[in-house]
Amino acid sequence: MSKLLTRRGLLKSGAVGGAGLALPTIFTASSASAFTNEPTGGTVTLGFNVPQSGPYADEGADELRAYELAVEHLNGEGDGGMLNTFSSKALGGNGIMGKKVAYVTGDTQTKSDAARASAKSMIEKDGAIMITGGSSSGVAVAVQGLCQEAGVIFMAGLTHSNDTTGKDKKANGFRHFFNAYMSAAALAPVLEKLYGSDRAAYHLTADYTWGWTQQESIQAATEAIGWRTVNNVLTPLAATDFSSYIAPVLNSGADVLVLNHYGGNMVNSLTNAVQFGLREKQVNGKNFEIVVPLYSELMAKGAGQNIKGIVGSQNWDWKLGDEGTAAFVKSFGTKYGFPPSQAAQTCYAQTMLYADAVERAGSFNPCAVGEALAGFEFDGLGNGKTLYRADDHQCFKDVLVVKGAEDPQDEFHLVEIVEVTPVAQVTYDPEHPMFAGGALGECNPGA
Amino acid sequence: MLGIKGKDLTLLCVVAVLALCAPFILNPFPQSSAMAQFNAGYPDLMQRFVIFGIFAVGFNILFGLTGYLSFGHAAFLGVGSYSAVWMFKLLSMNVIPAIILSVIVAGLFALVIGFVSLRRSGIYFSILTLAFAQMSFNLAYSVLTPITNGETGLQLSLDDPRIFGTSVSDTGGIPVTSLFGMEMRETSTLSLGDWSFQFSNGYYLCAVLLLVSFYISIRIFRSPFGLMLRAVKSNQTRLNYTGLNTRPYTLAAFVISGMYAGLAGGLLASMDPLAGAERMQWTASGEVVLMTILGGAGTLIGPVLGAGFIKYFENIFSKINDNVLHQWFGGLPEGLENAVVWFTEHFVGSGWNLTLGLLFMLVVTFLPGGLVEGGTRIGRLIRGKSKRAEKKAAQSKPAE
Numbered sequence: 001m002s003k004l005l006t007r008r009g010l011l012k013s014g015a016v017g018g019a020g021l022a023l024p025t026i027f028t029a030s031s032a033s034a035f036t037n038e039p040t041g042g043t044v045t046l047g048f049n050v051p052q053s054g055p056y057a058d059e060g061a062d063e064l065r066a067y068e069l070a071v072e073h074l075n076g077e078g079d080g081g082m083l084n085t086f087s088s089k090a091l092g093g094n095g096i097m098g099k100k101v102a103y104v105t106g107d108t109q110t111k112s113d114a115a116r117a118s119a120k121s122m123i124e125k126d127g128a129i130m131i132t133g134g135s136s137s138g139v140a141v142a143v144q145g146l147c148q149e150a151g152v153i154f155m156a157g158l159t160h161s162n163d164t165t166g167k168d169k170k171a172n173g174f175r176h177f178f179n180a181y182m183s184a185a186a187l188a189p190v191l192e193k194l195y196g197s198d199r200a201a202y203h204l205t206a207d208y209t210w211g212w213t214q215q216e217s218i219q220a221a222t223e224a225i226g227w228r229t230v231n232n233v234l235t236p237l238a239a240t241d242f243s244s245y246i247a248p249v250l251n252s253g254a255d256v257l258v259l260n261h262y263g264g265n266m267v268n269s270l271t272n273a274v275q276f277g278l279r280e281k282q283v284n285g286k287n288f289e290i291v292v293p294l295y296s297e298l299m300a301k302g303a304g305q306n307i308k309g310i311v312g313s314q315n316w317d318w319k320l321g322d323e324g325t326a327a328f329v330k331s332f333g334t335k336y337g338f339p340p341s342q343a344a345q346t347c348y349a350q351t352m353l354y355a356d357a358v359e360r361a362g363s364f365n366p367c368a369v370g371e372a373l374a375g376f377e378f379d380g381l382g383n384g385k386t387l388y389r390a391d392d393h394q395c396f397k398d399v400l401v402v403k404g405a406e407d408p409q410d411e412f413h414l415v416e417i418v419e420v421t422p423v424a425q426v427t428y429d430p431e432h433p434m435f436a437g438g439a440l441g442e443c444n445p446g447a
Numbered sequence: 448m449l450g451i452k453g454k455d456l457t458l459l460c461v462v463a464v465l466a467l468c469a470p471f472i473l474n475p476f477p478q479s480s481a482m483a484q485f486n487a488g489y490p491d492l493m494q495r496f497v498i499f500g501i502f503a504v505g506f507n508i509l510f511g512l513t514g515y516l517s518f519g520h521a522a523f524l525g526v527g528s529y530s531a532v533w534m535f536k537l538l539s540m541n542v543i544p545a546i547i548l549s550v551i552v553a554g555l556f557a558l559v560i561g562f563v564s565l566r567r568s569g570i571y572f573s574i575l576t577l578a579f580a581q582m583s584f585n586l587a588y589s590v591l592t593p594i595t596n597g598e599t600g601l602q603l604s605l606d607d608p609r610i611f612g613t614s615v616s617d618t619g620g621i622p623v624t625s626l627f628g629m630e631m632r633e634t635s636t637l638s639l640g641d642w643s644f645q646f647s648n649g650y651y652l653c654a655v656l657l658l659v660s661f662y663i664s665i666r667i668f669r670s671p672f673g674l675m676l677r678a679v680k681s682n683q684t685r686l687n688y689t690g691l692n693t694r695p696y697t698l699a700a701f702v703i704s705g706m707y708a709g710l711a712g713g714l715l716a717s718m719d720p721l722a723g724a725e726r727m728q729w730t731a732s733g734e735v736v737l738m739t740i741l742g743g744a745g746t747l748i749g750p751v752l753g754a755g756f757i758k759y760f761e762n763i764f765s766k767i768n769d770n771v772l773h774q775w776f777g778g779l780p781e782g783l784e785n786a787v788v789w790f791t792e793h794f795v796g797s798g799w800n801l802t803l804g805l806l807f808m809l810v811v812t813f814l815p816g817g818l819v820e821g822g823t824r825i826g827r828l829i830r831g832k833s834k835r836a837e838k839k840a841a842q843s844k845p846a847e
Binding site for chain 2: 052053104105106107111112113114116117120121124125137138141142145146148149150167168170171206207208209234236237238437438439440441442444
């Protein structure tokens with residue numbers, strides 16, 4: 001029966017069988033790693049997903065500067081910045097866990113679709129282990145959801161909506177920036193002091209998740225001090241001319257205009273409001289006032305003269321006196337020639353916090369990193385004592401109430417600090433109605 | 448086979464091979480090489496190639512055959528996405544009902560818009576469709592916020608009913624889209640040396656649907672119905688004078704192409720369960736026009752090529768930042784390096800649109816038939832040369 005068992009036949013079937021056995025192992029080669037994009041070489045890749053076009057492009061550019069600086073400091077280049085003042089000393093300037101930090105960038109275009117596509121390509125193509133950045137809450141919520149599904153950590157950049165760590169919170173997502181509720185809680189007492197408790201407010205609100213929660217928060221806080229809310233008008237995020245929204249304010253009987261706008265939106269709406277002479281107007285025997293709940297130096301710069309005397313809140317300001325801020329402003333200023341914005345600070349802090357959590361956890365596994373971040377207390381990153389609350393992955397720290405400077409000495413002093421609201425005053429219960437309805441779920445390491 | 452033969456069958460086979468082997472074809476460079484930047488073989492981008500391929504194939508049935516230039520096709524894409532996401536919210540995470548509903552809803556939507564718009568032709572038709580699309584965009588963006596969630600985009604949440612599925616997955620998260628339990632996002636990786644090829648379930652579902660759509664499009668092109676549509680394109684007035692009512696034909700073409708767009712929208716949502724109003728914006732409608740013209744309007748394969756071309760630029764070129772450029776030109780002297788980087792910067796990264804615009808201009812000027820014409824010209828050049836060479840060889844053979 002030599003026909004059945006020839007040497008050639010045996011070799012052939014052996015080779016086929018061998019290949020067949022080997023095939024599954026080839027296919028499973030990558031799923032042998034414990035989590036998505038486990039870094040195996042000498043580098044670790046972070047994904048910086050920021051708006052490079054659209055209404056928040058200025059913020060995006062500043063965020064990117066901060067990220068580049070953070071990477072420099074993590075890799076032991078430059079002067080080390082806030083690494084020297086950070087209360088945790090796990091980072092040594094030799095990358096993260098000895099791996100050199102590399103990064104990829106992408107453009108969110110301030111559109112959920114584009115942001116998700118960009119984040120996906122970072123995860124699928126470039127092997128990013130962590131995604132960070134963004135300057136819009138709509139985008140932050142969308143990308144946070146994606147990161148949860150893909151099994152990577154999301155360190156939110158500038159996102160101020162209650163929903164990011166409220167009803168849309170995710171186990172893999174973390175936010176250092178403050179939120180709309182905190183802004184309102186910090187602003188209300190100052191508004192009462194400045195403008196009294198008998199006021200009628202008219203709201204113009206950016207029509208997306210941030211605007212909605214911002215408006216809801218500020219309305220609740222101002223009504224608690226006795227103000228009335230006359231009207232709330234939603235404006236499209238893509239709008240550039242707000243004259244048609246400002247005109248009705250004049251005859252509404254309101255004596256305060258609250259602009260729940262941010263970035264380019266706010267610059268345009270404020271300019272329109274001033275052009276309509278709202279600030280010189282007298283209503284109900286009182287001076288007409290404008291309030292901008294969320295403020296930034298970049299917006300003040302854009303709005304120019306119009307910003308004078310207008311009250312709002314900030315997460316951080318480069319003029320704060322603590323040593324973390326001083327170190328950061330110094331290294332940022334040396335590199336770029338001007339002071340950083342609050343968007344830059346929060347992004348820088350987020351990168352440091354992530355790197356530090358990896359070091360402390362001793363692993364890049366998102367679940368280990370998440371555990372290291374949850375409930376973490378730290379200091380020296382510019383905001384004073386801060387807690388990363390485990391219940392909702394939101395940072396709790398002091399909030400600044402600020403005002404447009406009446407007589408700025410140069411273009412970097414457009415905003416002056418009115419009050420530093422202590423953290424206790426802006427802390428809320430994780431089950432507060434404005435934040436209820438979501439669940440962190442379980443952390444997802446992917447793979 | 449399948450009722451098509453000859454060249455069409457070859458074309459379908461070529462598309463099938465290209466689509467099924469895309470993970471290999473689009474990943475030609477080893478991962479550690481500097482050229483890996485230009486690899487496009489990752490699931491998200493491959494899905495986009497195929498989905499926008501379907502979108503463009505559908506658009507071509509209207510524009511390529513009847514010559515009616517619709518500037519509002521993104522509205523159907525958006526409607527498809529919204530219906531699909533609603534199915535995921537209400538019914539289950541299975542993609543089949545979502546895709547079916549998105550095709551049906553987009554078809555109905557196209558019927559309404561087409562019924563009104565097709566009363567005019569030429570530029571008036573284009574403007575009407577543009578107006579309808581812009582209206583839909585505004586409705587989705589601000590008026591119908593309870594249905595579309597406005598700017599934030601329609602997303603899944605933990606408290607969605609999902610009556611035939613589960614609201615919350617076993618691990619406490621939002622369940623993922625699947626085809627009867629086969630998860631769309633699941634990807635297996637084949638590592639061969641320095642290459643790693645990713646095979647995603649979602650991509651293959653899209654690829655199969657592309658093949659089906661492409662096949663249907665071939666059948667339409669070759670059918671008497673397709674011939675009638677071509678007649679509309681060449682001279683509608685004459686056709687009317689012969690006593691034929693052309694409107695049912697154009698309306699049918701409009702609805703079919705709307706359904707293709709709905710399918711594309713449904714697939715987009717199935718791969719990534721999120722629908723944003725910007726999908727309906729006029730720039731998105733313009734993009735599909737560009738894809739079709741760039742690839743070659745009225746040809747079968749052209750729109751697919753055009754879609755791939757534009758999506759490649761959008762996703763690969765936009766990611767080349769000045770950091771990467773400095774790496775490329777690092778060998779040059781300092782001053783020259785900065786000058787070259789400064790110059791190139793405007794054409795990559797966020798300036799990718801500029802490069803695309805230049806290429807589009809060149810293609811339309813020198814290759815009015817799009818990339819397909821470029822391909823035929825090259826083919827003819829090679830064949831012509833070889834024929835001439837043959838002739839020469841034949842002539843130079845000495846008579847014996």
